[in-house]
Amino acid sequence: MSFPRQYARTQRFSIGVPRSFQISPDGRRVAFLRGRHGTDTATCLWVAEPDGSERLVADPRTIGDTGEDLPPEERARRERLREAGGGIVSYSVDRAFTRAVFTLSGRLYGVDLDGASAPRELPASPPVVDPVLDPTGRSVAYVSGGAVHVLDVDGGDRVVAEPDGENVTWGLAEFVAAEEMGRHRGMWWSPDGVFLLAARVDDTPVRRWHISDPGSPETAAQTVAYPAAGTANAEVRLAVLRADGSGGPVWVEWDRTELPYLVTAGWTDQLDGASTVVLTAQDRAQRTVRAFAADPLTGHLRELWTETSEVWVEIMPGVPAFDSSGTALRFGVDADGERVLYRGDQVVSAPGQYVRALLDVDGSRVLYSASPPDRPQDVRLWLYDGQEGTRAEVLFPGVDDPSGVHSGRLVGGTLVVQRRDLSAPGVRTAIVRGAGSERSVVAVESLAERPDLPGVNVRLRRLGERRIPAALVLPSWHTPDSEPLPVLLDPYGGPHAQRVLGAQGAYLTSQWFAEQGFAVLIADGRGTPGIGLAWEQAIHRDMAGTVLDDQVAALETAPDAFGVRLDLTRVGIRGWSYGGYLAALAVLRRPDVFHAAVAGAPVTDWRLYDTHYTERYLGHPNTDPERYDRESLLVDAPGLRRPLMLIHGLADDNVVFAHTQRLSSALLAAGRPHTVLPLSGATHMASDPTVSENLLLLQVEFLRDALRLG
Incomplete structure (x- = not known):
């Protein structure tokens, strides 16, 4: 097989690579997505057990739906994510790691992660877009027809927010948020599963563009709301909704005239000892980003911090976040004009590092990625312990050479680390549990094909x-x-x-x-x-x-x-x-x-x-x-x-x-x-x-x- 054909049928050698890891709070189980082999486009959901075994939890081919008939909202969401895969491309789990939900062809499915039962279709109102399981595992929030639904796992589907205008949608990210800001979601569960924070997007001010394919003259042109430079953006608001459908929305209002871009939104239970809304917003010139906390019962807002720049403020992945002491993790610029990672007012990242992302906060420990000075080709992992005040580089198990491109997750003391390097074309993945004499390492195999090339010179x-x-x-x-x-x-x-x-x-x-x-x-x-x-x-x-x-x-x-x-x-x-x-x-x-x-x-x-x-x-x-x-x-x-x-x-x-x-x-x-x-x-x-x-x-x-x- 020629390289171009292999490159195409393997989707750039990405099929079969384990990805989208989620870790149980106790660190014992790890869920991930992976096809059965290097050309299997029907991505499956797997669980890695503590003993190193891998268990197939959900296979679209067994279910009988490989997820190819996508609703327009899901197709647009995947385009913004540059998601070319099929089958199960995303999933949501509850806090106890007992069940997961996902969609195939706009239909909602649930599965028990312990393997006790086969995946089953849930009685949602199709087409289902971006389902999110609540932390307690009792309910699933999803979007259908621009409305936010909450489906109780034991039965009962209700609408908790529905469009109040022709161009209004709830629960989905607007175009610029998904394409440019890295925010691909429009609704978030509170930690206790009582509330939903949801975005209301009104595209009415946005210009309409019409995209047609001359090769298919029988197909009507697609009309899209595209905010071209210098024109109006969508109007975005936030509201706290009760998951049981009672009461009306509690609006979380910030100065949207000054700060029209909603950059991030979500919840924390570390800040005030209770479920608290946290959001960041940006001005149109992108020289100011402000972080806010809000009371979900009243919508009352208070400012947490502000970052400004004479040029632009870069949106950085993973923030804002809070450790177990309630101390904020955020990015900023130090006196030397370089980007650094802060824990409160203390710099976490090492001098000279080019910091890239905050990956996870696990209690007092912070996992972040950065490049060392004069090694921009490397993306390495560092672990900062806020309790001990120490910082250490995370090496891939069994590899002394820290060079290469690394990514990772850290939850419940369990680390999932992936490594790409110049020695081979593929990806290596390891699950590291515990430390010292209690440390165990389990490999997660990549099933991607090897490229038909005579090496990389x-x-x-x-x-x-x-x-x-x-x-x-x-x-x-x-x-x-x-x-x-x-x-x-x-x-x-x-x-x-x-x-x-x-x-x-x-x-x-x-x-x-x-x-x-x-x-x-x-x-x-x-x-x-x-x-x-x-x-x-x-x-x-x-x-x-x-x-x-x-x-x-x-x-x-x-x-x-x-x-x-x-x-x-x-x-x-x-x-x-x-x-x-x-x-x-x-x-x-x-x-x-x-x-x-x-x-x-x-x-x-x-x-x-x-x-x-x-x-x-x-x-x-x-x-x-x-x-x-x-x-x-x-x-x-x-x-x-x-x-x-x-x-x-x-x-x-x-x-x-x-x-x-x-x-x-x-x-x-x-x-x-x-x-x-x-x-x-x-x-x-x-x-x-x-x-x-x-x-x-x-x-x-x-x-x-x-x-x-x-």
Whole structure:
């Protein structure tokens, strides 16, 4: 089987990898999702027992529903999550870890985690979206038809909040929250299971866009509420609802005129010794984030802390949180201008670390991820004990080398840790229970396929005066005496996505391109994560020039830094989304350096992209319209003189097809030849295996022809 076909049918080698871990409060049981093998798209729910055995709890194929008939709300939710899997893609458990709920094809199912009974369908009102089991295990909250329902496990389904307007929904995250803020949920149970905190979203002010597929003229266009830069956002409010349906909503009101973005919401029982609402909100310019606590009985609000920035305040995963003493965990910026993790007023993270996320708080212990100084390719785990005031790095069991990309969970003294590194393409997972002589380690097997490649031949360096993190991927057959290779740049290059990592899996597609006769160069220039705040914020008000300059600098310094002969007279570049913008930008503005480009789903005019992302970097278009003009690719269209392939899904509701259509029209008006590859039925991620396979083949054919490879 060819690599492109294998890459497509394994969904980028993600099928069969254990994921979505949840740990029982006593640390004994661990639940997770995984397919039966590397091409099984019907993801199953499993439980790992203390003795190391794994038990299959729910298999969609046995149930008779592989979850392919999705309601529109669930399809949109998965698109925001970039969830391409099938079967059971998410699940919710109760606090005692006795049962779980999940959906298949918009129908609600429950299962006992002890294996005492088979999964059973629950009498909910379909289509069911995003069910959440209450902590006591008595009830399930879910969304159907824009209303929040509560279903008692023993029977009885009631509506506790329903739309009061044509464009109103309850219990779901709005577009910008799910796409840009990392908040994918719109309802949260109180710890005692008495209350639900729910978001009410009114999309009435948001502009309507109409997305159609010319390949299916019999299908009506999809109407979406898309908040493009400079236009109105959805109106979001929060209310506390009684799960038994009694009484009316208790509104939690903050100054939504000053702080219109609801960033996070939820509950804690650590703050005041009782169930307390906690939320954070952000201003439209994204220079202020405030945290609040609210009384669920009255809605009375008090401010906990405020974080401000002259540039923007980054939304960080895992916060706010509270340890067992009620002390808050939050991110902030220290006197040196670097991001740090605080416990109260005390800095938890080590000096020089690039902190990435708060992963878990287990009593007084805090698990977080960070990169050590000068090792942006590594993502490592640290455990801080607030009671002892100590910090220690968490190593993968049996591995002394701390390098690589790690992730983890910590509950009830049990640690689940995953490791990706440069020694192999896959993922290793271990469950670590206890400590000292009581310590036990159990492996959770990955069933993902191994890529059909002759290894990954990658080298990592820091390039040029700015010490840009870079990776060079060479063909397996390359030797020091080989002829100079044409170069293919393969960046993302923008915020929130790091390509240069200490993990083989990050370079599989690049290695396949290398085997076709390229030296593949990947550079994480300014704007990407992993270095520091100044590095990330260097693209403020300059999304084009800064990132392009760094790609050019990386290319020019690569031959000497890597000690490899490269043919800089034949340079191509490919990318997707922001990487697609960067690829098209490269051939339009620097044709002296770049000789061909493949731009997938590119943003071509930032006025067509969403408010929260675009205004963070470029400001409001009404304030500085000239800046938006300078960052647009449309004004550069008359200058194209290099081969350019544009690829775009016609059903993309994130970077809509209008981006490629408008650039193509501008190129046509200027008489500039180019190639457009429209993908019928495809969204921002091409999930059809045949399409995914052929996309790789067509890209390499285009690049080989454009760069004159024999």
